[in-house]
Amino acid sequence: GESVGLHLPTLSVQEGDNSIINCAYSNSASDYFIWYKQESGKGPQFIIDIRSNMDKRQGQRVTVLLNKTVKHLSLQIAATQPGDSAVYFCAGQNDYKLSFGAGTTVTVRA
Amino acid sequence: DAMVIQNPRYQVTQFGKPVTLSCSQTLNHNVMYWYQQKSSQAPKLLFHYYDKDFNNEADTPDNFQSRRPNTSFCFLDIRSPGLGDAAMYLCATSRDLAREGVQYFGPGTRLTVL
Numbered sequence: 001g002e003s004v005g006l007h008l009p010t011l012s013v014q015e016g017d018n019s020i021i022n023c024a025y026s027n028s029a030s031d032y033f034i035w036y037k038q039e040s041g042k043g044p045q046f047i048i049d050i051r052s053n054m055d056k057r058q059g060q061r062v063t064v065l066l067n068k069t070v071k072h073l074s075l076q077i078a079a080t081q082p083g084d085s086a087v088y089f090c091a092g093q094n095d096y097k098l099s100f101g102a103g104t105t106v107t108v109r110a
Numbered sequence: 111d112a113m114v115i116q117n118p119r120y121q122v123t124q125f126g127k128p129v130t131l132s133c134s135q136t137l138n139h140n141v142m143y144w145y146q147q148k149s150s151q152a153p154k155l156l157f158h159y160y161d162k163d164f165n166n167e168a169d170t171p172d173n174f175q176s177r178r179p180n181t182s183f184c185f186l187d188i189r190s191p192g193l194g195d196a197a198m199y200l201c202a203t204s205r206d207l208a209r210e211g212v213q214y215f216g217p218g219t220r221l222t223v224l
Contacts, residue, residue, distance in 0.1 A: 026113065031142075031210075032210045034212065036197070036215075039221075041217075041218075042188045042217050042218065043114075043116075043200050043202075043215035043216050043218045044200070044215045045215070046212055046214060048211075049210075049212060050212060089152060089153075093210070093211075095207065096141065096204070096208075096211065097155065098153075098206040098213060099157070100152035100153055101152065102150055102151070102152055103150075103151075
């Protein structure tokens with residue numbers, strides 16, 4: 001089965017700086033990946049996704065990079081804001097099933 | 111706005127007393143999922159409905175059941191809650207069971223077992 005993990009459980013970042021959250025996966029058959037943001041007491045919120053035939057995708061202030069060679073993806077948040085404080089999960093998808101990583105808690109310092 | 115709604119947001123029950131959690135969606139999605147999320151952990155899939163077809167994950171305890179009376183509503187029944195069932199329960203939906211189908215989550219119901 002899929003194993004998805006994040007490199008660091010916590011990340012502290014200065015407001016205005018860029019954040020980089022990393023994720024490694026084990027199953028090379030996974031061909032679709034999603035990043036979710038979960039604020040305290042709320043459900044996971046879709047941020048951005050990427051298909052395996054892509055190596056980069058950009059959204060509003062966020063960029064996801066996929067390196068299939070080393071089975072690694074990352075989420076970059078530009079100009080991090082206090083509202084970005086949350087737990088971030090990467091998830092790999094096989095058919096319908098999402099395999100979530102453990103989550104990285106991002107704390108934004110004022 | 112189209113959304114996934116969960117009620118109640120907080121539920122307290124007693125050990126062994128049956129409890130039902132509710133989920134509704136206005137997205138008209140075919141698939142509805144139930145996840146269990148314990149503190150500081152990732153969500154864990156319990157089961158899902160594709161239309162009226164129920165699919166249980168292999169490691170979901172028999173204590174957990176689900177009903178989907180129509181497209182919009184799905185219920186999670188915990189027949190005899192134990193202390194270990196205290197968790198956040200998340201409902202999610204997706205349009206289909208496609209390999210690249212985004213799942214949209216509700217706000218969750220936090221269950222406390224006394």
